[in-house]
Amino acid sequence: MKKIISLLVVNLLFSSLVYTQEQHRAAKILEHLKNPSNEYILAVSHRGDWRYAPENSLQAIQRCIDLGVDIIELDFRLTKDGHLIAMHDETVNRTTNGNGNVDELTLDQIRKFRLKNAAGVKHSRQQVPTLEEVMMMVKGKVMVNLDKTESRWVKEAYEVLKRTGTIDHAIFKGNDDFDVMREKYGSLMDRIIYMPKLWSENKDVRSYREKFETTINPFYYETLFDNTEVETFKMIKDLKKDNDGFLAIALWDELCAGKTDELAMLEGPEKAWGWLVEKGATAVMTDRPDELLKYLEQKGLRNE
């Protein structure tokens, strides 16, 4: 009997181990992020799955988790009373049934509003979530890419991440030179995951990257190119050489030489997402997470 009980215990331990491992999908994603590969292309969903539920809502986040998205890009802004909330625009007008600037409203006031669905469709029951709620939801499941916090609210965001135990779940990003970020945030820059953006408009984009390489040495870059002649596109070669990840943004023409989600819809995914992957993208940000994941799986580009 003892034997049986101990076997049962082992059994339960084993199954709970399996369970914990499943809970730690976020850790696996971080490994992929640190070791970019052309066999596992990371799927990054823009503002959650906003076709499915209101942009930047908990339901849009849960949907991404269910679909198997790796990283969810979300926007955060600071309320008048110092809370970070998920909101893209400076005002709440487009995405909620309320009015006003986020920085002139308190969290309590914003809580009273209800989110709108895409296409401005009203009458959702959902509220604007805080960064804290978002991090509790994603913990162990998926990573997030924090937009709009750059050069403004990194400290505030870091406090929330620390409190929720999710510092390793969040990717910060930004356009500022390293010196500016260091000046502003000091040693915090060594403790967060930071993904600099390589903009084609930046004339000194090479030295901009060089400064990051010799300091915090990021393992990923968001790479934007209007066309294939610009410097940022040519720099993909360097990223590959250094084994750095290359996040392509398939949202709009000017960000990815026209190889957008829309092109994928109209002319087939090979011409858009396929092209980006062929050029070396190891992660793709999309407004079509469901379709992108199906495509990547079908192409064998999701080998864990």
Next chain:
Amino acid sequence: MKFIVLSFNLLLVGLSLSCKQEKNNKVLDESTVLVEKNTNHLISIDSLIANLEDSNNNQVMVVAHRGDWRNAPENSLQAIENCIKMGVDMVEIDVRETKDGVLILMHDEAIDRTTTGKGNVSELTWEYLQTLDLQDGIGHSTSHKIPTLEEALVITKDKILVNLDKSYEIFDKCFKVAQKTGTVNQVIIKGAKTRNEVEKEFGQYLDKVYFMPIVRLANPDAPRMVEDYLKDSVPVAFEFTVPQDTIAFIEQFDEIREKGSSVWVNSLWPQHNGGHDDERAVLDQTIYDWFINNNIDIIQTDRPQVLLDYLRSKNLHK
């Protein structure tokens, strides 16, 4: 004894597997078809019309609000084409007239939210509107253009029924476009009007296109309004708005269908259906059972794919 442990073991594995599978099944598929899959739901327009006119069969019709706005700009040709591919029965689109008299698809009075331009439709020319692009659901420009009513009706011809919203006041012009495109038999107009009003304002069209009265059940006059319409030459359907699901009138839906009118209720928002709406149904599709159980046989939805899948699973849709 070992056997017991082993079977317990298997049970555990089995349990965790079945849990996993259930979770996978829960992920609804609302994606646009990139690689042709097995979906060929094209139904002939004759059978769509026959279904619309038959208020007593068990088939539930699906109406897509503003087209498939999740996967294409609202009121775009692509949003209509997506609906046709899905096997939606009727697409709801909004008609407005430009300054120079062209009928276009546009929901708002102003073009600001849905296009790359600014201003009110009634103050803008078609020449200008043609230069603009439609925006997607988060307000970013796309390669899709503002369609004219004519373009829209051409692609719907013989494929899908069309509910022209906001067209009542400008119906003389809309009707001409429907005639020109050969789609008169596919057109549905709705209005929150009494029988008297409709006969006076819309009489000449009542034997040409389908008119459906909208009846708000919060209105104390609702039962009398319905009675008026049911006297003779009954409408093909009534649209009811049902603010609470405790309203007694719901029990008459059955009888109304027996008398020859279908019953249309929106699943769009809670105030249309006593809280049995799309937002809840997407998390739990049995929410749609409220419609089925209450003899509602036309549902306008913001979740056409989810609703179609559910109805098909119950053999309530082809």
